[in-house]
Amino acid sequence: MNFELLTQLIINGLIVGLLYGVVGMCFVLVYKSTQIVNFCQGEFLLIGAWVCWAFLVYLQLPFIVGFLLTLVFMAGFGMLLQMIVLRPMIGEPIISVIMVTIGLSMFFQALMKWIFGVSAESYPKVFSQETFEIFGLRVEAAYLMSTGFALVIMAAFYWFFKYSKQGLAMRATAFDQQVAQSLGISVKRVFAMSWAIAATVSATAGVVIGMVNGVSDSLSVIGIKVFPAVILGGLDSIIGAIVGGLIIGVLENVAEFFDGQYLHWGNLYDIAPFYVLLIILWFKPYGLFGTKDIERI
């Protein structure tokens, strides 16, 4: 057994898993506060990465400026999306809401392909040093940055929901919309804000992944990979999303290891999370940390 490779893969898995966790957190945020299942989460990553790429390559902006502009753009984009497309869907049956986000996902995926083409593009170099040695393991600088980003975002989420007034308003809305409304919270604004946050944070993840692997259409796959992660963690638990993301990230890489070393099935990397997803839904549909829905008759 090749332990060195396994360790390397597990570390990669943890790093990627943290990013899944971040995207999963956005997913859970939208689900909790607006009761919408967001199938176009992956497209947020894609749009963010392409927009940032356009700022850096076409407008030749420095990375920090381009990145911040991207975040501003994505916040506006998320808010507009909520106001124009998703606000009319409030109160519609769940299938309609799911289909609207699927339609959005299809639309934006094709739009991005149309504007930026189908080939992968790489970002201009941001770091002077490509890789670092940590405990004898080779880690790419972009990966270090992504881990840093993910941890910062998670800490920011924690602070935001625990201490800020807006975060409290969002938690109240997630708890009970009518109660929140009667306390003077603008539920509309909370909805718009949660979409803005989800878009911005996902775009950050998109930029980070784009810096490692290049920007291409395949970024939107992350939006689908997030489903196993959030279901494993429990759909309405932010902690669950992080734990689920880490588990799925590691699992993918371990599956790849066993596949490459012993099984030679090919493709197990992509498909293993979905087997896990089905198994979880079979035995524990509300995930590790999710709250069980108990229905009243």
Add this chain to the structure above:
Amino acid sequence: MSTTSMRPCGDFRTSYQQDTTIFETKFIWAATCALIAALCAAPFILDEYYISLFIQVAYLGVAALGLNILVGFTGQISLGHGAFFGFGAFASAWINTTLHIPVFFAIPLAGFMTMAVGMMFGLPAARIKGLYLAIATLASQFIIEDFFARADWFSGGSSGAMAEPVDIFGFVFDTDQSFFYIALFALVSMYIWGSNLMRSRDGRAFVAVRDHYLSAEIMGINLTKYRLLSFGISAFYAGIGGALYGHYLGYVSAEGFTIMLSIQFLAMCIIGGLGSIKGTLMGVIFMVLLPESLEGIVGMMKETDWGNIPAVVDGVAYLKEMSIGAVIILFLIFEPEGLAHRWQQIKNYWKFYPFSY
């Protein structure tokens, strides 16, 4: 029963039989028969292009009706219909080439095989519903797609599978004109079966499960049984549609049955109208004509000197995808009940003219 040829103003149904009839008036019955008869003559008159469009409508229509039974009538969400469609295509080709069963019998057998697979992947529906079910079927879509790429014995792996044309008593249906009749036969019989199913005890149970599953359970409807049955029937339809597709093209490759196809099937149901059999067909026709007409428009624009924009002309494929996404969104926002509802309103307008409000 169709006793009168015209219905009076308003919609008076005084007996149970009247309520469950397929054709509300004699006129509708006659018009449907006339339409089918006219379609029988179509291959002699129409261009090959329109014939191929009709065949496309037929095999997609059969599969989409299955999805509408599941989504529109039973209220379960499935994002894996495209994979079942593909499974039917491969299964029929496999049954025909490996077991040497004639194609005409291989198609329904493929339907039953797909039904078994559909029920297997529908098993989570016994416990979960709504959103969780959507995600479970999403997983099944990817797992089945992966199976196509992996199982060389079944699907021919990356090289795909050959499917023989349909032949009955030595007559080979290998041209568009002849296959048209197979497609028409399948479409009509599957739609009649679907309409009858919805009038039956099982069909009413489906609707009850959709409308209020707790009440349905209290009334003695076995939820697990009917959810699974609905998944099975839906997959059966998908399998038949897929098998027709396979034998029409003569070649099945694993690439075509992605999540995109599943979304298109859902789009057909939504555009046509969830829970409407007639609407399903309208939705399918809409979704088949949408990319075709888009291509036609761009083709015409190319000829003019103002419309020959390279971005538009080269990006037609993306424009088609975008239009599908946009149509889904627009319909859900502005016409959530689909074309069937719109059709009803147009009919009402004329029926109650000039007091249409």
